[in-house]
Amino acid sequence: MNTLKKYLALIILAFAIIFNLILYRAEVTIKGDPNDNIFQYSLVHRTNWVWENYGCPLSLQCLPNLVDHNVTYWAEGYALPFYYSHLPQITIVASYKLLVSPVASFARHSLGDGGSFTLYQYYNWTKYLLLSLIPLPFFLAFIIVGFPIIPSAIAAFFASHLSTDGLYGIDPPSSLWRGWGLTSQLYAVIFMPLALAFTFKAAKKITATANSKITNLFHLHPAFWAVVFLTLTTAGHLGIGIITLLSTTPLIFLDLNKTNIISRIKQLFLIYISLILVLSYWIIPILLYNNYHIVSFWDPIWKFNSYGWFEVIRQYLNGEIFDWQRLPLVTSLVTLGFFVLLLHKEYLIFAYIFALMMLFYFGRTTWGGLIDLIPGMKDFHLHRFIVGVHATSLFLLPLSIEFLFSLTSKITSFFQEKIKKTKEIQAVFPWISPIFNLILISVIAYLTVNQTVKYNALNHRWISEANSAYSYDEKNFLDLLDFLKEKPQARIYAGRPGNWGHDFRLGSSQIYMLLSVYGFDMSQFLPETWSMMSENDQNFDERYAMDYNLLNLRYIIAPKNQDFPQTAQMVKKFGPYQVYEIPTSGWFDVVESPMFVESDKTNFLNLVYLWHRSYPRTWKMHPLISVEKNPSVPPGMKKQIKMIDEVTYRENNRTKNIFADFPFVFPEATVSAKISQEKVNKQTYSAKIDVPKNCRNCVFMFKMSYHPNWNVVVDGKQVEKYAVFPMYVAAKAKPGSHTIEVTHQPHPLKTFLLYSEILAIPLLFIFRKKLTKSPPI
Structure with missing residues (x-):
């Protein structure tokens, strides 16, 4: 019977995946995206550019530049991999360059096909396969936790069929062409359930069980796999990684034994620290240089604050979190599962985890500044906790489905006792409960999947129409x-x-x-x-x-x-x-900077807006600015101000308003410099600049968004760099003819941490092996 259940579960899982593969097949035919996939693929394209220009995979310049380069495509350039997830892009490019492209090229020549398999096509295939395979990690996670195998397979099937009105959850619209195109989220969600499952096993301190060989894969403790999958989740999307980490915190209270609680705190602390150590080359620089990662006023406030308890509860009760535009069937299963787990001692904790995610989903609208006490929450889009709500809700489904199965079995048994028994009835009765269960799940599945199919039918059709329109021009x-x-x-x-x-x-x-x-x-x-x-x-x-x-x-x-x-x-x-x-001065210009502005990372924005349309700006007066706490102010400044908030500043111990008072100074003259021999070589921009005489407080201005990664060399010598309005890179300029080179370089700290990890991790494994082989004293 157990073997039959395993085969049946695998059939359900295979059906769920194959169904997705058929349903989303149009995703691999896309010629142009209308959503966030434009952003995601552009990052892949830039990573590919780095691969081709920095001698990858063998050059020592390769890895530091892959994880820390300037993405020039938007907002006057930004060191996106410094802050944003980059391992998925590196994985896609590396696998394409080292494996997929050579195999495709060999196949093309062998078969005589003149077509090529481009990086963009490969990117589309990766997100298509990840989206189709979503049931697999959830099924494995449910088995690792110890849920019954057939309900686990059915619950995994539902993982692909949640429905919202664009709430950015793990529902298909978040990833499809017609929807948001949140591929970076998909990179994380594919590992998220396994991260939660292995952390659960580690918290229970189970190292070997007869019925769960997966938890001891390669004879390694589940805590090891918890670190691996938490790391992969966080590397895929930092925000989803934070949500996953928060979802594991209730595991401390698997039981209320004081000794066990202390033990779990230690174990979870070690898991978290291990994760931070593995990603330290990324996380530590983010924390140290967060002041160069601004919070945008273009993002609507609900993204930062989420919806509040009233709206979230309303969404839940109306079925909008799981069952938008259909009967609230998944909502009912989740609700039933929540109460079933409250009565289940072993898996009670998953009900608490789901409740915690709901509380976080209420957001700052409910909790106010209290939520900012949690590290990373101040600048976080709290509405993204919908991912945590969706993922943890699926852990309620296996026992919810199992409860329905047990209920039908009890009803069948009740009627079996009441009905007079004959040989024919005795032969039929064992099949009644399974058949009823099959009908029940089939009806629920049909009514649930129907909405997914309807949504995707338009997705499929619109992709075809968009491709036709694309081909026209x-x-x-x-x-x-x-x-x-x-x-x-x-x-x-x-x-x-x-x-x-x-x-x-x-x-x-x-x-x-x-x-x-x-x-x-x-x-x-x-x-x-x-x-x-x-x-x-x-x-x-x-x-x-x-x-x-x-x-x-x-x-x-x-x-x-x-x-x-x-x-x-x-x-x-x-x-x-x-x-x-239209003529411009190029990547460089010479401007006058006779004033200095001290600010945080957002208080300067209105001041720059005011400056942008002011006469001083027309006459090329560009104030120097710093967002550091104790900035170095160059000598010779005519004016120095400190922004207190978005409109208020202090000057000479007096508080003023940028709109009521005049916060700028006028330049002595409009600078006119001669710029020639401008060149761009990889991430180095150079030019020859003739600075006019009597140019006081003049600076070379390089038209890229300021970041500490920029290195400025004037006449062959490295010089101190500044930020200058609107927020460009600058260096002091003296009269005369000069050569200038501005290069974006991987941050030394990031490079040091990266190579330290590469050396340290193998040493830790060797040390661990020696410890396990050492005889007891």
Whole structure:
């Protein structure tokens, strides 16, 4: 019977995966994305660029640059891998370069097929397979925990069929083309259930059981696998990693024995510390340089604060968290499972974990500043706790389904006792309960899956329509790309979401989105809002030539009948795509900086906005600025102010308002410098600059978002760098002719920690092996 149950469970699991593979098959045919996958694939594209330009995989420059490089595509450049998850992108590129591309090339030559398997196609296949395989990690997690095998398989089936109105959970709309395209979340969710399951086993201190060989895979303690899967979850998406870590904290109270509680605290502490050590090269620099990772005002407040207890409870009771636009069947199963687990001593803790995730999902709207006491919560999008609610709710389903099975069995037994027994009835009765269970689950599954199928039917159809529309002007677009590749490197303006750019598309993808996918530096499109220039970038006005110069926007791609400055000249036309060029000073300029501003990472934003349209800015007065706690103020400053909040500043011990008072100074003259021999080599930007005489407080301004990773060399010598309005890299400039090089380099601390880990982890394994082999004293 146990063997039969195993085979039946595997059949259910296989059906769930195959069903997904068939349902989502259109995802591998996508030509252009309309959602966050534009951002995700652009990161893959940039990682591929690093791989090709830094001698990967053998060069010593390879690994540091893979984990810490400048992504130039948006918001005037930003060291995204410094803060954002990057291991999924590295994994995709490495596997493509080392395995997939050679195999595809060999197959192509062997079969005589002229087509190629591109990195973008491979990326689409990876997210398609991950999305289709979602039931697998949940099934394995349920088995590891010890839930009954058939209910576990059925519960895993439901993992792919949650339904919300775009709440960013683990429901299909979060990942599909028609939905949000949250592929980075998918990288984490695929490991999340295994992380929770192994941490549960580790907390129980079970090292070997006869009925769960998975928990002792390779004879390693479940705590080891807890660290592995928690690390993979966190590396996939830092936010989901934090949610997963918080979901494991109730495991301390598996029972209320004081000794056991202390033991579990120690064990979980070791698991958490191990995770931090493995990812220390990433986590420690984030904590130390968090002041260069801003909080955007463009993100709606509900993302940071979530919805509050009333709205969350309303969503739950209306079935909007699990069953949007269908009967609340999964909601009912989750509710039933919650109460079943409350009466189940061994698995009671999963009900508490689910309740904890619901409490966190209430967000700052309910808990106020109290939630900020938890590390990492202050800048976190608390609405993303929906992922924790979804993932932990699925751990309630196996015993909920098992309870239904036991209930039907009791009902069957009751009628069996009441009905007169004959040989025929005796033969039929054992089958009544399984058949009734099959009918019950089939009805629930059909009514649940029907919504997923309906949603995906439009997804499938719209992908086909978008691909057809994409193909219509694809040749013109590719010709445009070839033309731009031959031009000197500079930023491109192709509209923005709030103007004509929204409807300027190829297929269903805006041109300003697509160009970044092909590695071009864009402005006015913000798929990320963490760069120090993210907010200031949006001060741009397409009617003013000086704004193009400020952002080094040398090229404009636009449809016909658009009004640009007179200095913008149309140079080429490719079907509906008109190309304009507008003169700029390039990546460098010389400006005067006679004042200094001290601020935190957000209080300077209104000040920059005010400066952007001020006369001092018109005359090239760019204040120096620092977001450090104790900044180094260069000598010769005419004015020094400190921002207290978004509109208030202190000057000479007096409190002033940026709108009521004049916070700036005027330059002595408008600086005019000669810039020549500008070059871009990998992540190094260089030029020859002639600075005019009598240029006091002048600085070289490099038009990239400031970050400590930038290194400035003037006339062959490294010099001190500053941040200058709007938030660019700068260095002091003296009159005369100079050469300048500005290079983005992996942070030394990050490089040191990375190589230290690579050396330390094998040594720890060797040390562990010696300890286990050592005879007892």
